[in-house]
Amino acid sequence: MPIVSIITPSFNCIEFIDETFNSILEQTLNDWEWIVTDDCSTDGTYEYLLQKAALDSRIIVYRNGSNSGAAVSRNNSIKHATGRYIAFLDSDDLWENDKLKVQISFMSHNNIAFSYTDYSFLKESGEIIDKARVLPVTLTYRQLLNENLIGCLTVMYDSRKLGKMYMPLIRRRQDYGLWLDILKTVPIAHKCPGILAKYRQRTSSVSSNKLKLLRYNFELFYKHQNMPIHMASYYLFLNVFNKLFKKNKVKIQMDS
Template sequence: MPEVSIITPCYNSSKFLEETIRSVQNQTFTDWEWLITDDRSRDNSVEIIKKINDPRIKLTIAEKNGGAGHARNISLKNATGRFITFLDADDFWEPDFLEEMIGFMKKENAEIAYSNYARCDENLEPKIEDFKADKEVTFNNLLKTCRLSLLSSMYDSQRVGIEYFPEGSKREDHVMWLNLLKKIHVGKPLPKTMAKYRMHPTSVSRKKQNIVKDQYLVYKDFMKFSTAKSLYYTANWAFNGFLKYSKIFN
């Protein structure tokens, strides 16, 4: 079995996919499997992946378009690695991402860890200050802001099990991390910039005003909080999201 399973959803990602592939193949740590699930792309993403001659890369094509959470779940069902990590098909890892993260988790005896990541434009040029992994993550502080980004986080499935994404939510990553942190005491920060995140102008996660309702449902429907408690955490999330992305504070 590989030491780590990399989980990637792919949908119409041909513009940046080859760069993402190179960032994985250039990893100094080589004992990995990469499970890519294509969510019925309409471009040539599948053709790009099929051209790669690397047995560690395993492509699945979804039967129907079901969204990123659905695609990740398909890959998670087939994952065999001890460590689980995520990379979207347009993001980028530094060559020592896997080596640094796995080494840190073993040294710190961590069940979940996360690193800094650079926040870049579509050409991977810095756009605002790097996101800093400067705080331990707990269930309670993750309610107010999602500090765990998929591209710079990793968890130990031998110790905490596989956690699947809720389907049909635009905030599926936040729900998944909250469910995972119900099982453990704390996630550890690695204060090194190990990845690059493309900040697309049309990204759903950037348009906070469009997903306030979806965030409210994270608390109301998935965490089963009261209306007042759900509104309280939604307000905290919106305020912290403004601080996270505003150029005034970065």
């Protein structure tokens, strides 16, 4: 069995999926499996994945019976995962080539069940943006309620310690819901040192639509976290305030 299972949902991402795949191939740790569940792509993404899987047994591809959203896709991949560690990489994001090796070593040596990393940013075109999200060295459930600081592309959890944990079946913000659920099981999430991933900022992403983001966050607190309306509204306000005013995106000097 591989030491780590990489979980990727895909939907009409043929423009980016090859670069994402190459960032997995270039990992300094090669004891992985890449489990992709395609959500009924129509642009050739599914066929591309099947071609790659035919050439490399570490690549396992599934397809939803109907378009069902990222939570269903990720959960299907988690269900079939055989690795001890579960890592997440969306179909348009990238990893630094030592991401898996560094993060697994960090978790193993420090007996950590749930970790994340800092990450940098790319434009949709792939051009590097000279900033990174630099996060606290630990995060708790209460801290995360104030704002979803953890990037999905940076997360890794130990299924031997936690069991397999799945994303809530909500259309958006399901990754945020999973981090909150994990932090009800373990008290602290730990940051693995280093900027180990690259998040692609796309103009069509959910995070670019602020009004939809407000609705999704409220539904997460109210329905998934079972908060009364006044508490859900309070944490929604904190999320908005922190997004607007808290300086957790820090300018850095990128290598030239």
